[in-house]
Amino acid sequence: MLDNVFPDQIFYRVAEPWMWETPVNAAEEALVEKAVDKRKREFRAGRHAAHALFREVGADCPALLRGMQREPGWPAGWTGSISHTSGICMAAIASTSKYASLGVDVEQATPLKPDILDMICSKDEQVHLRDIGRLAGAGAALDKLVFSAKESVHKTYFPLNGHTLDFLDARIELDWGNKTFSAFILNPEAKPRRPIRQLQGRFLFYGEWVVTCIALPA
Numbered sequence: 001m002l003d004n005v006f007p008d009q010i011f012y013r014v015a016e017p018w019m020w021e022t023p024v025n026a027a028e029e030a031l032v033e034k035a036v037d038k039r040k041r042e043f044r045a046g047r048h049a050a051h052a053l054f055r056e057v058g059a060d061c062p063a064l065l066r067g068m069q070r071e072p073g074w075p076a077g078w079t080g081s082i083s084h085t086s087g088i089c090m091a092a093i094a095s096t097s098k099y100a101s102l103g104v105d106v107e108q109a110t111p112l113k114p115d116i117l118d119m120i121c122s123k124d125e126q127v128h129l130r131d132i133g134r135l136a137g138a139g140a141a142l143d144k145l146v147f148s149a150k151e152s153v154h155k156t157y158f159p160l161n162g163h164t165l166d167f168l169d170a171r172i173e174l175d176w177g178n179k180t181f182s183a184f185i186l187n188p189e190a191k192p193r194r195p196i197r198q199l200q201g202r203f204l205f206y207g208e209w210v211v212t213c214i215a216l217p218a
């Protein structure tokens with residue numbers, strides 16, 4: 001089922017239980033040396049899942065360090081994305097000959113807290129979600145889906161531009177039937193390195209989670 005959310009030529013892996021528990025290599029461990037246990041577990045799960053993917057494709061990735069923010073420093077010729085939340089962690093990678101950047105996000109499929117809704121979704125998006133809600137049925141956590149889609153926008157956009165968009169700097173439009181979404185970048189920074197007006201993504205309600213993935217073609 002997860003295959004539906006990852007376009008062709010993307011390799012993905014859900015972390016196995018041992019991956020959460022087992023330390024990674026020394027260079028990566030140093031990045032979470034002072035972190036609390038929960039953070040160490042999720043970090044290790046993501047790193048092990050990514051390393052398993054590099055083994056699968058036969059590419060060299062001795063250590064997956066990080067860049068200016070927390071973004072993983074993917075080896076030359078590869079891009080990818082990591083996400084973790086309670087009970088699940090996944091990593092995805094792709095060759096940069098196919099995709100310029102990936103954004104993957106997984107969240108608990110529960111509604112956003114009402115007090116943050118206005119920070120995440122514009123009034124127009126909230127109207128759109130009410131319309132889609134008629135198709136999706138009561139109980140679908142559509143606002144969390146939009147939150148996840150925007151996190152995927154950030155993970156796709158930041159590595160290319162080194163800029164953090166605000167949640168209201170993008171507008172998400174859902175296609176419920178096809179389980180896809182469009183993300184329109186409404187308020188980019190001045191002179192982005194890689195101007196992006198629109199990104200295309202896929203979503204999936206998967207067990208107790210919602211998963212989103214954006215893959216920007218090379």
Ligand SMILES: CC(C)(COP(=O)(O)OP(=O)(O)OC[C@H]1O[C@@H](n2cnc3c(N)ncnc32)[C@H](O)[C@@H]1OP(=O)(O)O)[C@@H](O)C(=O)NCCC(=O)NCCS
Binds near residue numbers: 165
């Ligand atoms: C960074 C952020 C996206 C993390 O999201 P989260 O749901 O809390 O956590 P997730 O587990 O899904 O993702 C964390 C992983 O994302 C990756 N990540 C972190 N910062 C990143 C960045 N700037 N660019 C790309 N990937 C990044 C890392 O791999 C990280 O895991 P790791 O530290 O174990 O390697 C989020 O905390 C954040 O800062 N969001 C604000 C920016 C934003 O989303 N704007 C909306 C734009 S429309």
